[in-house]
Amino acid sequence: MSELKKEQPQLFTTLSPALLNLYDIKNAVVVVIDVLRATSTIAAALHNGAREVIPVDSVQECINIGKQLQAITAGERDGKVAEGLQYGNSPFEYPETFIKGKTLVLTTTNGTKLLHMALSQGAKSIITGSFANLDAVCDYLIQQQQPVMLACAGWKDRVNIEDTLFAGAVIEKIKGHFNIACDSSLVANMLYNEARADLYAFMKNNKASHYLRLSSFGLEKDIMHCMTPNTANVLPVYEQGKLIVKKS
Amino acid sequence: MSELKKEQPQLFTTLSPALLNLYDIKNAVVVVIDVLRATSTIAAALHNGAREVIPVDSVQECINIGKQLQAITAGERDGKVAEGLQYGNSPFEYPETFIKGKTLVLTTTNGTKLLHMALSQGAKSIITGSFANLDAVCDYLIQQQQPVMLACAGWKDRVNIEDTLFAGAVIEKIKGHFNIACDSSLVANMLYNEARADLYAFMKNNKASHYLRLSSFGLEKDIMHCMTPNTANVLPVYEQGKLIVKKS
Numbered sequence: 424m425s426e427l428k429k430e431q432p433q434l435f436t437t438l439s440p441a442l443l444n445l446y447d448i449k450n451a452v453v454v455v456i457d458v459l460r461a462t463s464t465i466a467a468a469l470h471n472g473a474r475e476v477i478p479v480d481s482v483q484e485c486i487n488i489g490k491q492l493q494a495i496t497a498g499e500r501d502g503k504v505a506e507g508l509q510y511g512n513s514p515f516e517y518p519e520t521f522i523k524g525k526t527l528v529l530t531t532t533n534g535t536k537l538l539h540m541a542l543s544q545g546a547k548s549i550i551t552g553s554f555a556n557l558d559a560v561c562d563y564l565i566q567q568q569q570p571v572m573l574a575c576a577g578w579k580d581r582v583n584i585e586d587t588l589f590a591g592a593v594i595e596k597i598k599g600h601f602n603i604a605c606d607s608s609l610v611a612n613m614l615y616n617e618a619r620a621d622l623y624a625f626m627k628n629n630k631a632s633h634y635l636r637l638s639s640f641g642l643e644k645d646i647m648h649c650m651t652p653n654t655a656n657v658l659p660v661y662e663q664g665k666l667i668v669k670k671s
Numbered sequence: 672m673s674e675l676k677k678e679q680p681q682l683f684t685t686l687s688p689a690l691l692n693l694y695d696i697k698n699a700v701v702v703v704i705d706v707l708r709a710t711s712t713i714a715a716a717l718h719n720g721a722r723e724v725i726p727v728d729s730v731q732e733c734i735n736i737g738k739q740l741q742a743i744t745a746g747e748r749d750g751k752v753a754e755g756l757q758y759g760n761s762p763f764e765y766p767e768t769f770i771k772g773k774t775l776v777l778t779t780t781n782g783t784k785l786l787h788m789a790l791s792q793g794a795k796s797i798i799t800g801s802f803a804n805l806d807a808v809c810d811y812l813i814q815q816q817q818p819v820m821l822a823c824a825g826w827k828d829r830v831n832i833e834d835t836l837f838a839g840a841v842i843e844k845i846k847g848h849f850n851i852a853c854d855s856s857l858v859a860n861m862l863y864n865e866a867r868a869d870l871y872a873f874m875k876n877n878k879a880s881h882y883l884r885l886s887s888f889g890l891e892k893d894i895m896h897c898m899t900p901n902t903a904n905v906l907p908v909y910e911q912g913k914l915i916v917k918k919s
Contacts, residue, residue, distance in 0.1 A: 584854045606832045
């Protein structure tokens, strides 16, 4: 049994982007996790038929690429649509009637930065994960049989609960297939098992920092939606600057 | 009640030294945490009458200062006493009969580096914490009524379970007196409450990375001792390059 374990690919978790550089991710599938709300919104937009989502670092870049591609531009700063952009970071803004067939250019504070870090560190492949597409992420990781890095976006490099919970949820589902190789993974998995009965209540009752921040903008509904599994069960993969749906 | 809460000092936790620079610690008491085994050994040596412990970064510095002060030199690399030094990192090496009245110059991989980071970031004061001196740390923090940073040393900047557990144990004891102001603190506190019934068994059963590393060197006894509360209940404070016992 322990022999068998050794042959399984390794799975690591980083609880903050500032820790990603401690790991060699050249052979790894990196799962970029920004549950509130970038990667939840990416899953929603793609699930509802967006042709592609282009993640960019800055508002200006978002405006420029949006013009160039005649695409929808989106992004928030401090809970409001950023000046010069058209839409925000809420998954509810991208129903099928609106987004189908369109390109979305999205700028976010934490998730986009992390994705580009993973890219510059030479990740073998990059996908995005959130509770919205939990099963799609897990199925893909099991199928790939490659080393995995669950990379939490956090908040300005600080650890947050919701991204850690999602890492823990993935680990809970796929740990039979991987060698769980770090304490961060153990911590995430335990936290998830503590919270799994009601993820939203867990965030609220423990006054998670993003619960407090987003609820102060009146976004409880977003939080509840983003903590619900498999509402938009697609697999966004990053290819040539764009997130597109990987067909299984 | 919420008004009252706001007047309490803030308490933060960093799960890795690489995250310490995200926080302004100029008004904070920084608790340097390196449970396996630097801060446990520091508590043991001072509890057993060491005059002072001088934490240094490198083996060479340890040798130089040891010669200069005619002091005991100690430090390990990869589980063995480092070449040129006299003793190791185990609390069992420093009984009263040996260490009383002496100066110990100690080099460790993670804890010392973190202590010097806290110093260079201008921490208001620095103390060291471990389960060995849990109550002394908590009593001091409550008494000070200053902002607190619980700073985990981890392992080469990676998060580890035992330091996170100790942060959680402190939070559990003092949270009525502080405004617990970050998700890392919540995670640590929950992990501790999951583990508190038997901290050693928790480390062993979950295959914590340092359990595996140290037990491979035959050091289960050290792990068990270092996970036991209040075996050396003194308060080491860092003053002018030295850790000395703060008398209450």
